[in-house]
Amino acid sequence: VFVSGMEEGLSPHQGMGLPAQAGSENDRDEEEERRLFYVAMTRAKERLILTLARVRKIYGSDSIAAPSSFLADIDSSLLLFDESDGDRIIEV
Numbered sequence: 861v862f863v864s865g866m867e868e869g870l871s872p873h874q875g876m877g878l879p880a881q882a883g884s885e886n887d888r889d890e891e892e893e894r895r896l897f898y899v900a901m902t903r904a905k906e907r908l909i910l911t912l913a914r915v916r917k918i919y920g921s922d923s924i925a926a927p928s929s930f931l932a933d934i935d936s937s938l939l940l941f942d943e944s945d946g947d948r949i950i951e952v
Contacts, residue, residue, distance in 0.1 A: 861904040863897070866912040866950070867925040897930050910950040 901908055913925045931950070940951040 861900055861907070862909045862911075863900050864911045866910045866928040866931060867916065868928050869926075870916075870928070894930060901934075907951060912950075 910931070912927055915922050916925045917923070942951065
């Protein structure tokens with residue numbers, strides 16, 4: 861299974877760059893995205909590959925990309941990081 865865009869703001873998504881408001885529809889959306897991420901992870905039979913960008917162009921401007929908060933839920937002993945070609949690839 862291959863999942864791309866594992867950056868905060870993309871996964872979980874923050875619509876139009878607006879911060880999430882507690883108790884709002886954004887919270888329900890994040891719960892749904894977390895559920896979908898879990899489904900993707902548990903469907904992997906042999907390998908799960910997660911990718912994220914160091915810098916992403918958003919509305920014409922370069923933005924430093926922070927890793928998705930979802931990644932913190934994965935035991936770090938299960939992760940293999942590959943940054944050999946400048947990209948960030950995580951194999952679980």
